[in-house]
Amino acid sequence: MLRILAAALLGLVPAHLVYAETAADPLQSPVWNDLARKTFGDAAVVFDGRVKVTVPAIVENQAQVPVSADARGLANVERLIVLTDLNPIQHVLTITPAQSKAEAYISFRLKIEQATPVRAAALTSDGVWHVGGVFLEAAGGGCSSPAMARGDADWTATLGNAQGKVWRQADGTARLRLRVRHPMDTGLAKDNTPAFFIEKFDVKGASGDPLATVEMFEPVAEDPTITLSIKPAASDASINIDGRDNNGNIYRSVVPAPWNQSALTTTSGH
Amino acid sequence: MKSLKWLATASVLALSVCAAPAFADVSIEDIVNDAKTTNDVVTAGLGGQAQRYSPLKSVNKDNVGGLVPAWAMSLGGEKMRGQESQPLVKDGVMYITGSYSRIWAIDVKTGRELWQYDHRLPEGILPCCDVVNRGAALVGKTVVFGTLDAKLVSLDQKTGKVVWTKEIDDFKGGYSYTASPLIVPSKAHGPLIVTGVSGGEFGIVGRVEARKAETGDLVWSRPTIEGHVGTLNGKPSTMTGDKVNASWPGDLWKTGGGATWLGGTYDSDTNLIFMGTGNPAPWNSHMRPGDNKWSCSRIALDPETGDIKWGYQTTPNDGWDFDGVNEVVAFDADGKKLAATADRNGFFYVLDRTNGKYVNATPFVEKITWAKEIGKDGRPVYNADNRPGDPKGSKDGKKGTEVFAIPSFLGGKNQQPMAYSPDTKLFYVPANEWGMNIHNEPVTYKKGAAYLGAGFTIKPTFEDHIGALKAIDPATGKIVWQNNNKAPLWGGVLTTGGGLVFYGTPEGELKAVDDATGKELWSFNTGSGVVAPPITWEQDGEQMVTVISGWGGAVPLWGGEVAKTVANLNQGGMVWTFKLPKKVAAK
Numbered sequence: 001m002l003r004i005l006a007a008a009l010l011g012l013v014p015a016h017l018v019y020a021e022t023a024a025d026p027l028q029s030p031v032w033n034d035l036a037r038k039t040f041g042d043a044a045v046v047f048d049g050r051v052k053v054t055v056p057a058i059v060e061n062q063a064q065v066p067v068s069a070d071a072r073g074l075a076n077v078e079r080l081i082v083l084t085d086l087n088p089i090q091h092v093l094t095i096t097p098a099q100s101k102a103e104a105y106i107s108f109r110l111k112i113e114q115a116t117p118v119r120a121a122a123l124t125s126d127g128v129w130h131v132g133g134v135f136l137e138a139a140g141g142g143c144s145s146p147a148m149a150r151g152d153a154d155w156t157a158t159l160g161n162a163q164g165k166v167w168r169q170a171d172g173t174a175r176l177r178l179r180v181r182h183p184m185d186t187g188l189a190k191d192n193t194p195a196f197f198i199e200k201f202d203v204k205g206a207s208g209d210p211l212a213t214v215e216m217f218e219p220v221a222e223d224p225t226i227t228l229s230i231k232p233a234a235s236d237a238s239i240n241i242d243g244r245d246n247n248g249n250i251y252r253s254v255v256p257a258p259w260n261q262s263a264l265t266t267t268s269g270h
Numbered sequence: 271m272k273s274l275k276w277l278a279t280a281s282v283l284a285l286s287v288c289a290a291p292a293f294a295d296v297s298i299e300d301i302v303n304d305a306k307t308t309n310d311v312v313t314a315g316l317g318g319q320a321q322r323y324s325p326l327k328s329v330n331k332d333n334v335g336g337l338v339p340a341w342a343m344s345l346g347g348e349k350m351r352g353q354e355s356q357p358l359v360k361d362g363v364m365y366i367t368g369s370y371s372r373i374w375a376i377d378v379k380t381g382r383e384l385w386q387y388d389h390r391l392p393e394g395i396l397p398c399c400d401v402v403n404r405g406a407a408l409v410g411k412t413v414v415f416g417t418l419d420a421k422l423v424s425l426d427q428k429t430g431k432v433v434w435t436k437e438i439d440d441f442k443g444g445y446s447y448t449a450s451p452l453i454v455p456s457k458a459h460g461p462l463i464v465t466g467v468s469g470g471e472f473g474i475v476g477r478v479e480a481r482k483a484e485t486g487d488l489v490w491s492r493p494t495i496e497g498h499v500g501t502l503n504g505k506p507s508t509m510t511g512d513k514v515n516a517s518w519p520g521d522l523w524k525t526g527g528g529a530t531w532l533g534g535t536y537d538s539d540t541n542l543i544f545m546g547t548g549n550p551a552p553w554n555s556h557m558r559p560g561d562n563k564w565s566c567s568r569i570a571l572d573p574e575t576g577d578i579k580w581g582y583q584t585t586p587n588d589g590w591d592f593d594g595v596n597e598v599v600a601f602d603a604d605g606k607k608l609a610a611t612a613d614r615n616g617f618f619y620v621l622d623r624t625n626g627k628y629v630n631a632t633p634f635v636e637k638i639t640w641a642k643e644i645g646k647d648g649r650p651v652y653n654a655d656n657r658p659g660d661p662k663g664s665k666d667g668k669k670g671t672e673v674f675a676i677p678s679f680l681g682g683k684n685q686q687p688m689a690y691s692p693d694t695k696l697f698y699v700p701a702n703e704w705g706m707n708i709h710n711e712p713v714t715y716k717k718g719a720a721y722l723g724a725g726f727t728i729k730p731t732f733e734d735h736i737g738a739l740k741a742i743d744p745a746t747g748k749i750v751w752q753n754n755n756k757a758p759l760w761g762g763v764l765t766t767g768g769g770l771v772f773y774g775t776p777e778g779e780l781k782a783v784d785d786a787t788g789k790e791l792w793s794f795n796t797g798s799g800v801v802a803p804p805i806t807w808e809q810d811g812e813q814m815v816t817v818i819s820g821w822g823g824a825v826p827l828w829g830g831e832v833a834k835t836v837a838n839l840n841q842g843g844m845v846w847t848f849k850l851p852k853k854v855a856a857k
Contacts, residue, residue: 154442156392185390192348194372194388247390248423248435
């Protein structure tokens with residue numbers, strides 16, 4: 001296998017067979033080849049140090065692990081995805097900037113079932129996936145434990161309640177942070193709760209111009225808390241986020257985007 | 271090596287894609303004509319009129335004894351409660367719902383699951399009578415079903431992904447949804463999804479609603495209780511009844527009940543939606559002298575506006591929980607457009623379906639105590655001493671006089687649908703012979719709390735049986751034959767051009783009997799109680815029969831003495847599909 005890989009790198013086998021044969025995995029994951037094939041098909045894949053994943057050195061809560069995926073070192077990123085090799089559900093989320101209206105960056109919180117590589121993969125406009133990642137050491141169980149909401153007498157009362165804030169930056173970007181109350185059930189907990197998770201946030205300017213789309217899956221932690229770097233128009237007085245979960249519930253949040261620092265603002269609705 | 275392996279996988283994938291079912295839109299014509307098309311079942315009731323009759327006859331009296339399972343599929347999980355769902359079949363795909371608001375698509379050739387959607391239910395749902403669902407509806411590219419937290423969910427037939435979700439009402443107020451939605455045509459709004467509401471024991475006000483099939487947007491709403499005003503296109507429309515309080519005292523109409531929990535049927539001949547309405551609230555009838563319209567009634571609605579075209583009340587001033595929800599089945603006889611319904615109150619009614627006028631009514635269960643008969647004016651002739659007494663008349667004011675009444679509040683017939691054969695001109699009614707001790711207690715309304723004001727316990731009328739499948743001649747009310755069953759019948763009935771009547775029992779059997787005599791010709795033990803209606807259709811030239819097995823429903827929860835007859839029945843959740851082996855079919 002190693003020999004074939006080397007040959008592929010030297011261009012000695014036809015290009016269309018290279019798809020699953022990425023270079024040796026720096027994280028030495030037992031499932032990387034299968035995961036890469038499933039995720040990238042026959043697209044070209046390179047390991048690239050400019051795609052950075054940041055995780056804490058010590059995991060305090062395997063149901064809420066802070067993760068940053070950052071591919072701002074690359075130009076022309078069309079999509080950024082986050083993968084966890086050894087989670088029962090490997091694909092965590094995908095962020096798609098709308099015509100460079102958002103940077104290739106996301107921070108969020110992750111559930112992990114066991115210690116695993118956490119990777120980010122950025123698709124650049126030349127069709128190449130650039131992959132970076134780290135190995136996250138942790139105790140397990142984050143995906144198969146019931147959500148905290150399960151212990152709540154009535155989680156539907158707060159479902160979809162949102163908090164958000166926008167910080168305008170001097171370089172024209174803006175940092176958006178949003179938290180929406182949602183159990184984000186994986187469907188894997190032994191209490192038989194079915195999968196129930198927000199599957200999409202459409203982030204738009206006040207006028208409705210799309211800025212970015214975030215697709216999410218079950219491993220995103222309960223009460224999803226995401227941070228994006230967006231590029232709203234100067235005239236956008238607010239950022240509108242339309243969310244939807246896999247049960248078809250709609251969540252709409254409006255976060256003020258003033259030029260001066262705003263107080264923490266709470267919005268809600270579902 | 272690696273690339274070879276990959277190629278092999280790819281070719282297997284290509285093969286399964288070729289064999290995958292072809293999904294075509296379910297048009298409103300498909301829905302209206304469902305009773306005539308034998309290669310699919312796209313409506314609850316095998317046609318809007320809900321006759322549950324299929325003209326198929328390749329399985330018939332001569333060969334039904336050879337029926338064998340083609341496949342079975344488990345509903346899985348630890349959520350095996352009552353399965354009351356009627357399957358739907360279109361283009362080789364079966365759509366079924368199950369307990370705890372779950373829905374599946376299954377490949378009918380292999381019995382393999384194509385997709386499953388589990389609705390995330392809040393912990394605080396308030397279903398009165400088990401966590402059941404009675405089936406989905408197909409329209410366009412979508413399949414629609416209701417949930418126990420009172421939502422209507424539309425899913426893509428192909429993928430099982432949610433297209434839209436609409437809240438029917440707040441589950442915390444006692445609302446839930448268990449019926450199969452009804453699809454009806456309309457000129458002004460296109461295909462409509464018509465639904466009722468569940469929650470009759472929690473003081474809700476029943477209503478019928480119509481939504482656009484594509485978006486779920488509400489078109490009209492029709493409250494069932496006199497004095498409440500409906501809506502059309504977002505604006506107030508007409509009031510139900512002629513005036514507020516015509517048949518209600520004081521403010522009780524505001525929490526008057528009349529839940530439309532069993533859904534409805536649609537008759538394209540008269541272009542009317544027939545809905546049944548539940549008991550008035552609270553149960554204590556002395557608190558609400560008057561007819562209490564339109565509780566315990568059948569109402570006919572105009573699909574364009576939701577206006578009530580006619581109403582017929584089976585139990586005015588109900589005091590026994592005789593919900594009038596049971597299905598209205600349209601049929602024609604002697605050139606007349608008629609409809610029949612087998613009421614909870616034990617009488618089998620025939621009405622003129624063009625105007626709701628009473629034609630006749632006869633008892634279909636034995637020893638009815640609450641009424642002597644149904645008079646020529648269509649009103650019951652009450653036995654005054656069989657109405658549970660007013661607690662105010664008692665010494666301490668806490669308990670009214672107790673009576674023993676037949677039928678019990680679970681009814682001569684409950685949710686299990688009957689069938690009509692145009693061949694034999696008989697109705698096949700899954701009936702139950704039981705009565706109840708019942709008394710009234712004082713009660714006040716509190717949102718989301720049970721609003722009964724009654725105590726009750728059920729007792730069988732006979733020692734050896736409760737259930738009885740009865741073949742009824744609607745012209746005379748005569749019971750032509752009956753098959754008794756020890757446990758109460760809670761599944762529905764199917765009849766076919768092959769001269770067969772199919773029905774299930776809580777003991778677990780799916781049976782086929784002779785439609786003329788009731789003689790048992792075939793029986794199969796499904797492993798758990800059957801409380802759902804069977805269907806039949808033709809797949810690639812073979813007649814298939816499907817029923818879902820899974821014991822549960824209201825009987826084990828409310829059954830009193832009756833619970834003994836069902837104590838050893840275990841829960842389950844299995845879809846069974848039967849056909850004839852090819853050599854038997856060829857005989």
